Amino acid sequence: MQRFQVMLVAVLSWAAFVVAAAAxxxxxxxxxxxxxxxxxxxxxxxxxxxxxxxxxxxxxHCSADRFLEDRFTATPEHLSELDDINxxxxxxxxxxxxxxxxxxTEYWTLPTTSGDCEDYVLLKRKLLIANGWPASALxxxxxxxxxxxxxxxxxxxxxxxxxxxxxxxSDVRIWHQTPYQFVMRQSYVNPRVxxxxxxxxxxxxxxxxxxxxxx
Numbered sequence: 636m637q638r639f640q641v642m643l644v645a646v647l648s649w650a651a652f653v654v655a656a657a658a659x660x661x662x663x664x665x666x667x668x669x670x671x672x673x674x675x676x677x678x679x680x681x682x683x684x685x686x687x688x689x690x691x692x693x694x695x696h697c698s699a700d701r702f703l704e705d706r707f708t709a710t711p712e713h714l715s716e717l718d719d720i721n722x723x724x725x726x727x728x729x730x731x732x733x734x735x736x737x738x739x740t741e742y743w744t745l746p747t748t749s750g751d752c753e754d755y756v757l758l759k760r761k762l763l764i765a766n767g768w769p770a771s772a773l774x775x776x777x778x779x780x781x782x783x784x785x786x787x788x789x790x791x792x793x794x795x796x797x798x799x800x801x802x803x804x805s806d807v808r809i810w811h812q813t814p815y816q817f818v819m820r821q822s823y824v825n826p827r828v829x830x831x832x833x834x835x836x837x838x839x840x841x842x843x844x845x846x847x848x849x850x
Contacts, residue, residue, distance in 0.1 A: 672796030672809055680819035680831040683777060685753060689743035690827060696745075696757070699825050700771045706794040707772035714798075716766055717791055717807045721800040724759050730802065753787040755802040760789055771823040776832075778815035786815065792823055 690697035731749040746754040817832040
């Protein structure tokens with residue numbers, strides 16, 4: 636009986652993964668990827684290891700919205716909040732690597748005084764949700780930065796476009812106005828599921844482990 640329950644959980648988890656990835660591909664497939672305000676999804680992706688560990692320790696931050704909407708229609712006040720929160724967290728948190736803080740290459744957590752790129756993202760996401768933003772509109776996103784290193788940003792998925800909150804930049808930008816190559820991000824359907832933003836995905840894993848003001 637116990638073995639059957641384990642198999643049932645595995646089947647249901649895989650079904651949720653397939654449904655979420657399919658929904659992303661269906662609703663996000665726009666031609667001319669870099670010329671549109673909306674990112675294009677190319678299928679499923681494996682979540683970053685640090686994210687998986689974070690969800691194990693903080694499951695409340697990885698749960699799906701109870702009331703799901705396709706794209707969040709942000710008011711001018713909401714869009715202004717993106718800029719305010721981005722600047723506030725960038726100003727408040729001191730950049731420091733996971734290696735320096737925790738003695739490991741990748742450790743995702745909500746920062747208090749110091750952290751690296753994914754920690755900035757987690758805090759911005761938490762503050763925006765507290766201000767009324769739906770979790771499905773705030774998606775952790777992995778990119779390759781100007782030198783090809785892994786970097787995490789927060790994507791605000793709205794009906795006006797996909798906006799990027801970045802600890803490297805004070806201003807909030809539409810995604811295609813950043814200097815990055817977009818690799819993958821959370822699914823808006825299920826935050827534990829990740830989707831690929833690369834048409835031809837690379838095999839090597841990305842670790843968000845920058846130093847100084849870079850990450």
